Amino acid sequence: MTSNTHTFSVLSIIRAFGIVAITNYAFNFTYSNIQTNCYPISPYSMKLKFILLFALTIIFCQLVAAQSRLKAIKAGKVIDVVSGTVLNQQVILIDSNTIVNIGSGLAIPANAEVIDLSHATVLPGLIDCHTHITSQPSGDYYGDIFRKTPMDYAVTAHIYAKRTLQAGFTTCRDVGAAAFIDVALRNAINAGEIEGPRLQVATLFIGSTGSHGDLNGFSPFLSFQLPKEMMGVADGVDALRKQVRYNIKYGADVIKFGAGAGVLSEEESVGAPQFSLEEMKAIVEEAKMWGRKTCAHAHGTDAIKQAIRAGVASVEHGSFLDAEAIQLMKQQGTYLVADIYNDDYIMSEYKRLGYPQKILDKEQLVGRTQRESFAKAVKGGVKIAYGTDAGVYPHGWNGKQFYYMVKYGLTPIQAIQAATINAADLLGWKERIGSITKGKWADIIAIEGNPLDDITLLEKVKFVMKDGKVYKNELKK
Structure with missing residues (x-):
């Protein structure tokens, strides 16, 4: 807060208290004169006095709150992600959690808190479309499976x-967690109980x-059955439709399923499909019926x-893309979210960290190939949204990608743009987030320097605002 803002706040308080004090004095003076002239003060008059004073106090509180x-x-500088240009010397006006105007030379209202980012580059809050915020590698691959409970993950998720928020990521799509920990985390963040994207x-x-x-x-022979709330394992069209409904019943905003084999698990193949086309269609159709997007x-x-x-809506990872896959993605408007x-x-x-050699061998094959596929997708004109698989590596490093x-x-x-307007579009929130635009939520970050000259500056976010509230400000005054 600048000194001007401090001055205004103090003056506002003095002024408001002055109004209340003068009103109170006026009442007392009037009543004193009435008493001097031997007129009795009725209980009704006293009541009226207190009602008016109470009303003035409420008005005072509202004025301070509005300020x-x-x-x-x-x-x-402002990165305009819609036009792809840099705007110089801008003023962004925010009322509560909403951007109400942006422009050069805008008049700043006298009652506004001024945040001076005049030596910084300002961007929309970043969006990561592929995170696992409830966990990260601990160094005991097998031990975690047998020793950790959902409560262990729940108490560290915050x-x-x-x-993640401190790294400048004001929104995330979290794509898989056990025991509905992610639902509780989302709800606690929305309620303002904890800080997070x-x-x-x-x-x-x-x-x-x-x-x-x-x-x-x-x-x-280790035949144990995990509780249903731990894993979403299902086979066949009917069971999969039911699983989609189960996820939505307990809070899912989006549905994620495994179309094929993975890297950080112990199946033999990394590429084989693991659902039939009929099963995949059932998942997508059921999710759509309930108003949810799907990612695979x-x-x-x-x-x-x-x-x-x-x-x-999106393919996650997309490590072995061929020309036909790229063409299909363009035709369907499918996003690629490649970590x-x-x-x-x-x-x-x-x-x-104790991971099996089989997993390391698969990663050796997939990691470099995935980057080559990403390059082909970019050349082919596929829509790209930013997603990192944070949780596979330490949280807060999201900007390294x-x-x-x-x-x-x-x-x-x-x-x-992949981490702002594209990601917002994929999430179905393009009217709310993704750019610094009038009417959108005030999710704003700032860095020192120009990321168009050095993209790694986005690993060092200095200022974070989400929903109009400042969560971080390390910029020099």
Whole structure:
């Protein structure tokens, strides 16, 4: 808050208290004169006095509250993600949680809190479309399975949520968590009980028996059945429709399913489809009927193409894209959400973290191929949305992927658009978030320097506002 704002706040309070005091004095003076002239003061008059004083106090509180809602950001540069240009010396006016105007030379209301970002570059809050905020690698792959409970993950989820918000990601699509921890996390954030990004949550990952979404790699003689609320394993059209309904019943905003095999699980193949086309269509149709979008975990070529034909909104990972898959994605308007940073972290850290060699071997194959597929998708004109698989690597590092997206074909502004207007469109929230535009929620970040010259600056976000509230400000005054 600037000194001008402090001055105004003090003057407002003095002025308002003055009104109340003068009114009170006027009443007392009048009553004193009445008493002097021997007129009795009725109980009704006393009541009226207190009612009027109470009303004035309420008005005073409302004036102070209104003053605290209005903010003005003085921005040195603004990245206009809609036009793909940089705007200089802008003023962004915010009322409560909504952007009410933006422009050069706008008059700043006298009662606005001024936030000086005149030496910074201002952007819309970033969006990560593929996170797992309720967990991250701990260093004990098998031990975690047997020793940790949902409560263990629940009590640390708020830490990861705060780190994500502090990194400049004001919205995330969280695509899979056990025991509906993500629902509780989303609700606590929305209620203002904890700090974190605005969340869309998928709840249980839907997978077939023995798939990436199942618990694999153990002896059949270890025959234990996990509770239904832990995993979304289902087979066949009817069971899958029921699983979609179950997820939605307990809070899912989006439905995620495993169209094909995975890397960080113990199936043999990384590319094989794990649902039939008929099963995938059933999932997508059921979700659509309930007003939910779908996203498909798919590395392998056939799994990718089946998921696109089934009608998913996005393909997650997309490691083995071929020309036909790229053409299908363009025709259907399917987004690619490719996590092309985390290969570096997996290959450098996962052996130390106790992951099986089979998983490391699969990552060795997939990681580099995925980046090549991403480059082909960019050249082919596929719609790209930003998604990192945060939780596979430490939360708060979400911004590291920008560098790789530029390295493998996007321009800096396209990479930023992938994490703003494109991501907002994929989430179905393009009217609310994704750009600094009149009428949208005030999700705003700032950095030092120009990310169009150095995209890695987005790894060092200095200012974070979500819903009009400042959560971080490390910029020099």
